[in-house]
Amino acid sequence: MTDAQTETDEARRARLLQAALPNVAFEGWSANLLPRAAEATGIDMAEARRLFPRGAVDLAVAHHESGDAAMVAKLKAADLTAMRFRDRVAFALRARIEAIGDKEAARRASALFALPTHAPEGARLIWRTADLIWDTLGDPSEDLNWYTKRATLSAVWASVLLFWLGDDSWEAQATDAFIDRRIDDVMRIETMKARVNEAPLLKPFTGPLSRLTAMIRRPRPVSGPGGLPGRWTPGA
Structure with missing residues (x-):
């Protein structure tokens, strides 16, 4: 067998994505991106279409997913045991930002997934990143x-990403500070919720509500890491 015949789909997808990225800064995630990447890599266009059926949209999704994978790898390799949990989440958000690499590609992807036709895909990707962070942190x-x-973490991640895209501070120091502020906001909300739930005067109201919400369960099975609520694996 030739090397082309033994190359996996994953390897071909990675080659096409790497070939496409340099052109994103000039023309965005456009329809021309996949044909140019196929030509640059020597991969047949029919094969490229099989690997990325929606063309540039699937290339943008693959770029996002590669960043998620890099973040997860960094989290698993790091020793987080001495960190408070809030600091572990902050570490994960910083790792995800670092994994982006090409800011212009991320900027163009944000514009792509803001379009009404692709907004559901963008929401799924944001949720997937948040889900991966929580799952990896246990x-x-x-x-x-x-x-x-x-x-909550989806909202935090979306705001951090948008802030970082406009951040021109030295080594993204402003983004680091923004991450800390957002997590502090979330922790204050969680503290307030705990106080409300424990307040004796509110027990007649919070008690039944707590019992009701305790009946809500996470979706099972989730369709792989990052699955959205209500999405099941076929045949599971």
């Missing part, structure tokens, strides 16, 4: 907290 949630943690 979140044990099984009830409503599974949803609220991911929804």
